[in-house]
Amino acid sequence: MTEYTKPIPDKTPENAPFFEGSLQGKLRLQRSVSTGRYRFPYAPFDPIDLSTDAEWVDVSGRATLWSWTVFHQVYFPSFKGDVPYPVIFVQLEEGPFMVATIPADVRVQDLRIDMPMRVEFEPATEEFALAKFRPVNS
Amino acid sequence: MSKRAGTGVAIVGVGNTNYAALYRDRTPRSAESLGVDALKKALEDAGLSKGDLDGLITARISDYNGFATLIGTPQLRVVNAVEGSGRMAGVAVQHAVALIQSGRASTIALVYGNNGRSAGATYGGDYGVGNVKYDWAYGMxxxxxxxxxxYQRYRQLYRAPDDALAPIAISNRRNAEVNPEAAMRKPLSREEYINSRYVAEPLRLYDYCMINDGGVAIILTSVDRAKELKSVPVEIMSMGSSSNLTNYYTVTDLFANGSRQAAAQVFGEAGLSPKDMDVVQIYDNFTPIVLFSLESFGFAAEGEGWKWIRDGRIEREGKLPINTSGGHTSEGYMQGWALQVEAVRQLRGDAGERQVKNAEFAQYICVSPIITSQIFRRVEK
Structure with missing residues (x-):
């Protein structure tokens, strides 16, 4: 396997469950114990009551497509071979928004705003798999 | 109106580098030297000397200490620096107004220097802090x-056609053509716009601000003091501000809620409405922001901005001239600073070939994670 050269988020003791979940094919987010609110990306506080007590929970993986864009410009040398490539912005059923992409076999022209999607994971490194969202029924 | 509208604070000096001349080569320049060039012109414009300044706010020049040393103003009453993001141009002006109103300073210079082009800035890729690395994993x-x-969502929701943004890019370029200091003055046709490459689809090259070098300086003082100076003062009549700060620059209301709040303040304090504006300078880092601004500030109905800008309405001979110096896509990306200078010049009648006739009220609008707006009016001495 060739070396993975694209950027990946920094794994820390605090956000490790997100990484571990990705390897198991699970979208794992923090949920505040006191407010029940889910959050992504990792944050040390719940923004409603500033509490620190959060648990890591596997979420449904269901989302709706808020929008998408297609990159033609090369900003990262490691994406040079990928342009044009799509990036999507989804709202997870549990509330948080997430930047992600679609699996290679899904066509950009089939995307529609507010369409339901479901997460799947594609291995990137030994520590991290990328969440990708596929339109439901495609 | 029983009470006279106005903040009591005026812009008395404006200065900028010649963006066209600077664009011709990539000679490395410092933000500080670009700022000094602009400041000298602003002082000259106001008929002030640097010894008259008792306040200094630098922008995109993080080392205010070094800058004050460079220009020989060691002893000031108020000193600060704001970060080099475009949202700060309105913030700095509003803070200066508040400092002068409260008596913390009498005459403040705002100095912006941007060496983005010669320093190789890209506004994308391996920079930024915090949560952005989650997004980088996808090349975002x-x-x-x-x-x-x-904009992708906007155009789907409101059925905007493929060339919906073209009138903004083209109008900006037409204005730059008659602005001798604008960096990009080559005429732009609809065909060239449509055939230009995508950067992040659906946005094309001409929907993007450019990256260039330049400096801008703005000097403010009280209206009372302004009346004794040689320049024609322009008062900040009213101000509005708000924010929408999240993990993402993408916000799901297209900044509408915050913008409506800022609009209510800026129009309310002045006792004016969008219909009263003669010329508007809109922060156009990317052309869709002009549509979001026009809609959320009440010029156009929600989802109708792309129709509203057609047929020459926003061109300088049109009903509501916008970005008369060429905006960020054609004059230069001075991150809101040059737009405010242009508002002043239009009201003074100093805008040369691009002058809008009988301009009484000019507005600056910046819709971004921090939203600001000011309405300006010439002071009769």
């Missing part, structure tokens, strides 16, 4: 792509 980066996400 840059404010432009964040706006592309918002």
């Amino acid at each position: 980066t840059s404010p432009g792509a964040s706006v592309a996400l918002m």
Whole structure:
């Protein structure tokens, strides 16, 4: 396997469950114990009551497509071979928004705003798999 | 109106580098030297000397200490620096107004220096802090792509056609053609616009601000003091501000809620409405932001901005001239600073070939994670 050269988020003791979940094919987010609110990306506080007590929970993986864009410009040398490539912005059923992409076999022209999607994971490194969202029924 | 509208604070000096001349080569320049060039012109414009300044706010020049040393103003009453993001141009002006109103300073210079082009800035890729690395994993980066996400949704919701943004890019360029200091003055046709490459689709090259070098300086003092100076003062009649700060530059209301609050303040304090504006300078880091601004500030109905800008309405001979110096896509990307200078010049009648006739009220609008707006009016001495 060739070396993975694209950027990946920094794994820390605090956000490790997100990484571990990705390897198991699970979208794992923090949920505040006191407010029940889910959050992504990792944050040390719940923004409603500033509490620190959060648990890591596997979420449904269901989302709706808020929008998408297609990159033609090369900003990262490691994406040079990928342009044009799509990036999507989804709202997870549990509330948080997430930047992600679609699996290679899904066509950009089939995307529609507010369409339901479901997460799947594609291995990137030994520590991290990328969440990708596929339109439901495609 | 029983009470006279107005903040009692005026812009008395404006200065900028010649963006066209600077664009011709990539000679490395410092933000500080660009700022000094602009400041000298602003002082000259106001008929002030640097010894008259008792306040200094630098922008995109993080080392205010070094800058004050460079210009020989060691002893000031108020000193600060704001970060080099475009949202700060309105913030700095509003803070200066508040400082003068409260008596903390009497005459404040705002100095902006940007060496983005000669220093190789890209506004995307391996920069930024915090949560952006989650997004980088997908190749997501840059404010432009964040706006592309918002515009993709907008155009789907409101059925805007493929060339919906073209009138903004083309109007900006027409204005730059008659601005001798604008960096990009080559005429732009609809065909060239449509055939230009995508950067982050659906946004094309001409929907993007450019990256260039330049400096801008603005000097403010009280209206009372302004009346004794040689320049024609322009008062900040009213101000509005708000914010929408999240993990993402992409926000799901297209900044509408915050913008409506800011609009209510800026129009309310002045006792004016969008219909009263004669010329408007809109922060156009990317052309869709002009549509979001026009709609949320009440010029156009929600979802109708793309129709509203057609048929020459926003061109300088039109009903509401916008970005008369060429905006960020053609004059230069001075991150809101040059737009405010242009508002002043239009009201003074100093805008040369691009002068809008009988301009009484000019407005600056910046819709971004921090939203600001000011309405300006010439002071009769």
